[in-house]
Amino acid sequence: MSAPIGTLDRRAAVKALLADRGDLLVISGLGSSSYDVFDAGEHPGNFYLWGAMGGAAMMGLGLALAQPKRPVLVITGDGEQLMGIGSLLTIATKQPGNLSIAVLDNGHFGETGMQLSHSGLGAKLEVIASGAGIGSVSDIADMAGIERFRASLRDTGGGPRLARIRIAAGEVERALPPRDGTYLKNRFRAHLGLAVS
Amino acid sequence: MDQIAVHQDSATSTDWPVAIYRTLKDFGVAQLSYVPDAGHSKLIKLSHADGAIKTTVLTTEEEGVALSAGAWLGGDRAVLLMQSSGVGNCVNMLSLMASCRFPLLTLVTMRGEWAEFNPWQIPMGRATPHAFEIMGVTVLRLDNPDDAEEVISAAASLAYDGDQQVAVLISQRMIGRKKWTKETH
Secondary structure, eight states: OOOOSOOBOHHHHHHHHTTTOTTOEEEEOTTHHHHHHHHTOOOTTEEEOSSOTTOHHHHHHHHHHHOTTSOEEEEEEHHHHHHTTHHHHHHHHHOOTTEEEEEEEOSEEGGGTOEEOTTTTTOOHHHHHHHHTOSEEEEEOSHHHHHHHHHHTTOTTSOOEEEEEEBOOOOOOOOOOOOOHHHHHHHHHHHTTOOOO | OOHHHHHEEOSOSOOHHHHHHHHHHHTTEEEEEEOOOGGGHHHHHHHHTOTTSEEEEOSSHHHHHHHHHHHHHTTOEEEEEEEGGGGGGGTTTHHHHHHHTOOEEEEEEOOSSSSOOOGGGHHHHHHHHHHHHTTTOEEEEEOOGGGHHHHHHHHHIIIIITTOEEEEEEOHHHHOEEOSOSSOO
16 A cells, blocks of 8 residues: 555644635535535535535636636545546636635545545646646645645635645544535525525 | 638528527526537637637536536526537536536537438437436427527526526537538538
């Protein structure tokens, strides 16, 4: 087996990312990322995915283009981002300054038995993002790096950004957000002052 | 003139891509994403030239499904253009739209159904309506260029007002035979 990718506690990292979130809008990828975001605190500006693997970053792009004055943060895992790896190229073509992607990278498919992911087998997501044309990339291994990334999110002209966040691969107790997608959608739109059809 | 138009003999003189564009504008569509197709080339050009439509080229079709969901969350109406060969790529991502009752409007140019030269296009062309229907997407057909405004308008109402996922399949007959060389037919 390969050496662990990181040591950061995923819950602590996400909680720190979302501290004093202000007008931040959040999309979370399915699985542990959604649990982490929910555990950090319920918020109508959170949209938790429970499926649509590979779609979190693209959902973030659609939202970021629609709401250019609001910072948008996609929080997802390495496996989820890998399934939609082409979306990094698509995001780069649009250069949305208000979109940031935080990839919680433990190098494993955590929900399905902890099989090694491509990241765990050597792929470097921040290098791939850079090659795709995402100008602001970072490789974060400690809480100081999390804090720097968090501070950068408020600048809606500085993106797109991608941070690879090196987390420990251990199992964490599940914290289950609401699963009703229509409820989550309507709550999110109401938070933005949009009509609920 | 548009090189693509030169290479294809259109089945009609009606400028149906312009009719589609105008109808999308009437519905306030603010985002358009696409995987290119020759049949959509005029609409794609019109969209890129329109500063009020955020136009996004995709690496694969299911990206546009997720993009449409995010656009709606943020208050934008979106439309997704693809050709029939890309429909199968979208199947799992369509769960997102069904689970959250997100509107989806996708316009699909058909291959593999009318005077198709390339046998590789035929299996997915034949499966296209079924691939949508198994995921609960309403399938409408646009077979006649004169119906473009009416069909797109009906599809857009069903999607944006009725919170449905709607695909309009644009007949290969409308797009015309593809000529593979300039010299021969």
